[in-house]
Amino acid sequence: MLIIFALKIMGKRQISELQTSELVVTLLISNIATIPMQNPGQPLISGAIPIIVLVVFEVIVSIIMLKNSKFRKFICGSPIVVIDDGKIMQNELKMLRMTVEDLFEELRQIDVFSIEDVSYAIVETNGKLSVLKKTGKQPPDASTLGIEVPDEGIDAVVVSDGEISDFSLSLCGLSKEWIDEVLQDENIDISDVFIMTANKEKKYNIIEKEI
């Protein structure tokens, strides 16, 4: 329970998105937690106190990082440009101890198969590669095509297994009365609804229960 609570306080991030300090703290926490479990002679508190101290340390460090850019740079490092205007920066790759094969592998994972398509590639502080493709190689979007697309907002699950989600309703700016109206029009009882999704434009989709 303490570990779950500790990780919750530290924030919702995936392992691959962890900064160095967060990764170190996470590994230490998991290591410390096993000590009292392995040794019944060890008091439980001898595992709990270091975990609490590490979490406190991590939260304090993250707050200082948020307020102080120099400290953030010292702890997390800086993003490094590995492809600058289409040119591979060999020194930077060497500094990162990253081979060209590693770079190509990373590029392929984000659907870039030719280095000529890349304008800039940056290795972020969490180790992920961000790529800006050359203008001519970027897929066109609505704005470049000059098409105006109405903002429909996100489709949210407003009814799940017969239960109305107040959070989703507020997200779409809808009300329970609207759901009642829709269900009445469709002649469906709410208890028969498996999933009902809706968006800000009041477009909805209902899937009825099969059983």
Added chain:
Amino acid sequence: MKNKLIIVGAFIVLVLGLCIYEMIAIDKVAAESNEILTSLSNKKYSKNKLTELSEQLYELWKSNMFMMAIFVQHDQIEEVEASLAIIKKSISQGDNATFQNEIARAQILIQGIRDSEFPHIENIL
């Protein structure tokens, strides 16, 4: 952010509170135990007086067992408990050599517990 700071603040208070309580409580038990052990080593006392003192020491240790078990390694507590039991037994058997040895051993063990729980530089390094 504010909530996290409040939780972190509460954690700091909790940890500091626990550490201070632990140090005070263990220091108190160690001091009281040592006082009784020193009295036990007084050769002028009668067998009845020694039995009474050893009972007193055993009771003191037992009554603080729960608190000690929270903070101290259980092996260390059991070692002291075993030593106190030997002291009691050696008084009833009149085995003076074992009695004196165990008093010295118990003193060292209790002092060891106290020292290991205090934030000395030796403990940190």
